[in-house]
Amino acid sequence: MSTESAVDRSRLAALADRERATFARRHPRSRAAYEAAGHLFGRVPMTWMNKTAGGFPVYVERARGARVTDLDGHEYVDFCLGDTGAMAGHSPAPVVDAVHRRLAGLGGASTMLPTEDAAAVGAELSRRFGLPYWSFALTATDANRWAIRLLRAVSGRPKILVNSYCYHGSVDESLIVVGPDGRGQSRDGNVGAPTDVTVTSRVAEFNDLAGLERELAHGDVAAVLMEPALTNIGIVLPEPGYLAGVRELTRKYGTYLINDETHTFSAGPGGATRAWDLAPDVLTIGKAIAGGIPIGAYGLSAELAGTLLGRTDLDLVDMGGVGGTLAGNPVSMAAARATLEHVLTDDAFAGMTATATSFAEGLRKIIDGYALPWSVSQLGCRVEYRFADPAPRNGTESAASADAELEDFLHVYLSNRGVLLTPFHNMVLMSPATTAADVARHHEVFAEALGELLSGS
Structure with a gap:
């Protein structure tokens, strides 16, 4: 059906x-x-803000916790949370206080000098994710770009492999999908590609170890850049044994592995890497770890860090192509330290995940009540409903299951009744401030929408 x-x-x-x-x-x-x-x-x-089911965007006046109020005075339960950027909730008090102290007390938003906060953040990220050495950017996109450059340098290989319909920001190498003939091709809408993406990249479907091995066997892949679960095309969870198989194949073919945890951080306080006992060579992350203040970060294994620092031919200090003037700035470091130490704690994740589980269970009851051929997927404190059952097992299947008209209807219906979802798909995210009443409100409105839509079917 x-x-x-x-x-x-x-x-x-x-x-x-x-x-x-x-x-x-x-x-x-x-x-x-x-x-x-x-x-x-x-x-x-930013032009992506035009992705709105209502025809124009809602303008925000204020945001606090899991609530947003627009210019017209309407308050919303916010399940979008900046598409993960505000997973800590909007303006959490410890982050506000830390940023205020830095700007109004100590002063200095951009000094090109280190602060003790940066070392504390690096130590906490190491505790959570297991990689011992960290460096910072302003976005996860930049963290991915810089990681790619580093791994091309140490491997001597030109290509990066990604999963079809992955999301790694605006990284040029990631805008490739598996075409109808099974070969890689540029993703539709790729803007101003500097070169044919098949020159820089290889691609395999998520959950397809045979396809991955076929591409790695060419011997020209510096790194596999992947999300442990696909997210931005809709949540696609790994099948049993898949991630272990990826790690085995990358080692077999001498290829580095990068886990992009920017969205899969929702899996727990150490992301999917800690929750599923993964062992990447590099881990990239952004958005959520600084409570909404711009940040990106990448962690390196001890072996990789030692190899890079031992390469005297690589310019890691000046114009070698890795780094930015504002990266690691005092404000983002203060915000990240406050977020990790006081907001997105282990206990907070336990509560957020429990709320998400309640959300998912209630959602399934509503969908099953209408006998709809839809599915619900959960990744820690992130939940999504899909117009397919069973849930898609790779990015191409996920893209094919989209229904723009139905999605837009549900989004604008919910918005008109005070509930915001992520505009790009039917994703909801729980923050420490999200309550059972917020979940109940979504389910009440969602059930009303389906009732009106299906009453004449």
Whole structure:
């Protein structure tokens, strides 16, 4: 049974039109702000902010904990949480205090000098993820880019292997998918690629060890860059034995392994790496570890760090292509220390994951009650509902299961009733401030939406 057969498309279109009209009426100030932003490219600070089911974005006035209030005075339960950037909740008090002390007390947002906070953050990341040496960036995208450069340098190999429909920020090498013929091709919409992506990259489907080995056997792959579970295309969980098989194959073919934990950090206080006992050579992360303040980080194994530091031909100090003036700045380091020590603690993750489990269980009951061919996937404190059952097992299947019209309807319906989801998919995230009442509110509205949509089916 498909989503097409489960949903009356004409009814869906009519309800979506009604909800978009309601959205426009409810948000005159947000609409006016959007229309007045003529000097912004696409009328928004970043063009992806135009991904909105209502036709224009909601403009935020304030955010605290798991709540956002817009310019028109509407309050929302926020399950988006900055698409992981605010997983600690909006403006958590320890982070606000740490940033305030740095700026108003000690002073200095950009000094190009180290602080003791950075060493404390490195030690805490080492405790959580198991890699002993850390360096910092402003985004996980940069952390991935710099890790790729380092591993190309030490391996002497040119190519990077990723999973089809992975997400590693705007890393050029990651914008490759498995085409209909089974070969790699540029992902649709790839903007201004500096070269044909198949020159720099190889690709294999997630959960496909045979496909991975086929690509690694060429002997030209410096590193496999992967999420331990796919996230941005929709949660795709690893099958039993898959991640162990990836590590075995990378070692067999002399290839380094990078775990990108930017989103899979939701699996627990040490991400999927700690939760699933993984052993990458490099781990990259960003967003959540500084409570919403821009940051990225990458951790290195002892062997890899020693090899890199022993290479006198690599310029790791000046213009070698690794580093940035604002990376490791005092504000992001203070924010990260406060977040890791006082907000996203081991105890906090236990509570967040329990809330997510409750969310997932309640969601399945609603979906099963309507006998819909949908599924629910959970990754620690992250949950997503998919328009496919069973849940997709790789990125290509996940992309094929998307239903933009249905997704937009659900998003705008929920938004009009005070619930925000991640705009790119049906993902929800729990923060330490997310409550059982917040979960109940989502489920109440979600059930109402399905009731209206399916009452005539």
